[in-house]
Amino acid sequence: MSDEADEVFGIAEVAERIGLAPDTLRYFERQGTVPSPQRDHAGRRRYTAADIELIRMLVHLRETGMPLADIARFTGADGGAADPARLRLELLTAHRRRIRERREELDRALDVVSRKIADYDDRSTGTPQRLERPDCALAFDVRGEGPPLFLVGAPAGRAGFAALARELADRFTVVTHDPRGIGESRAATGMAEPTPEVLAEDLAALVDLFTGGPALFVGTSGGAVTLLELVTRHPSLVSRAVLHEPPLVTLLDDAELTSRATAAFAVAERDPQRAVQEFFDLTGAGHRTGPGQTPPPHLPLPELPAGELDKNRYFLGRMAGPTVLYAPDVEALRRAPVALCAGALSHQQLARLATQALADRLGQPLVDMPGNHVGASAEPAEFARAVLPLLRRPDAR
Template structure:
């Protein structure tokens, strides 16, 4: 196998030892050897297999490649078992690069499937939650839930509502009285004739009325996506209500100084009523919010979405057609926001996505740090336990100014 084994001073291992070290059954090692996936090891005078340290590391790499779905034929080339490569290092680089691309594509598919599963869990959670409470507003009734004990904490989204925050609320209910609500036109806060449009200004007044229902004084808030935009407007209109607010990825395209991005967003919102499938696809591509991208990664410019069911299309007629535009195109009053204790955070896997870029721009204007949170733009709903652990110290910390 590898040249390291040619040195007689190298420590050699029997097949049972190798099996224990890498967690691969001895019979499987023998099978891979027979299939030409790994080169045959040396034998001692009694015919027993003897593996050098380099052999063990090569087999360990084989296990990792197999677990990530690399075809056995490619693994054989990688290990050099077929003996055909003129330059093994170059071949291995090519094989790993191609395999990384396949793994990323597979991860994107799994991420999309996970998001669908998470939404369905939220739907069933909502169905089993019982009858929500109601807050009457002049032009609609807001549905809300309350759970837990302790200081009041409001989880705020747009479009995320009671269902989207159900798992996170359960995680936080041991420490707080957690209040979640469906923004107007979402979930059980159904749109009614004559209802005012769900702009950040209107949503902030709805939230202020909900806070007044419970405390009338300062409270804690966590807002995600459009809900973080609602909190920026609440901070401007009613700073006395905010004890501390944690804002996760407000998608403020107005802060990015990017005319093309603004134009694409506006175009997506414009077609939502007549063609919600197209609007969802265009907003998905420009925001990148469904992807998981680390510091050195960028979301793909286009990834075709499956046809949405009728219920999802109806939801997006309202969300993208009426709610998302005013939030994404909202321009915060920076000087007013400075007066309120805020923490800005973004997904550790949201790099180079619209919302994280916008949050970074807002943090720079407010001269605040940007805190990494678990997951991507949807981390509060897809990773509720990890998100709750990360948000707890942010709710307790003093003003960082």
């Protein structure tokens, strides 16, 4: 058998291996993106296996946005560089940094687009139903058939869960609602503050509207904190609760984090832009960080529109503080039918660290879920598939 390293290949064979048309290869060659191969006596291009691997690498670098000048330097490194290996290492390191920066930009754009899709999806469902409470009216939606499943957020409401609800509606009667002061559940004069205790009582009233018995729940972020209080106060209402990244700084035993969070909440009323920036940097929740990665300590946010600033005056000024600083009753939770999960791309972020701390105290595993802190809204189909096994009790068949 011949060794492939000694073989030579024509342009048609190379094009098929790399997945490009021969004319595209010729164009890249003219542009200096890929090196010119040796030619035989008839002038036909002859590529070695090493040529193919280099071309595949260079095409990949081009597709991921490496500047053509850098590609040319990478290609010609063996010819003119005193230390070609070091030059290529420097070029690749700089390119990796650009890719990571671009990925951060795309992740932020994806989150914005996902929220807008959820917003339009929610608007298309029509007028919500309402549950009258002593001091407010809660807006809620219902879709699907099957066992009741409540999707719970804080501040996320009907809009934030619209796509996930649609994914789960073929198996469950999915109920979503706007927490008091959010979305269509408008704040009213004299309305009680949106603490986890108050939000849990709102949720209990909503559950009573549908079933007198236990139900299924999925709570994300502040909604997971609401469920921690619900399962403590009303354990008979909970058949199974999946808690995704409750951002409890109280579980991290870190005075600096607590101080930074408190400072962000304190300025929310007069300077919501600053509060959003400080909370974003504190939590790292807008980033996608895998194992071994750490979110950047600071990433400047664009100026928020007036509507978003008003929302964050309420969320960061009134709801987030009691939620993030909530102290769960760990002993009561040891008996609770809860499953704990966190984004597979939330590593070294506050909410995942807190959820891991809670899992450790309860002696439970922490289950990886698709995406980061906003995986439920940004990747609803994948999140729905991953959450289904967690809704089953461990002793269920």
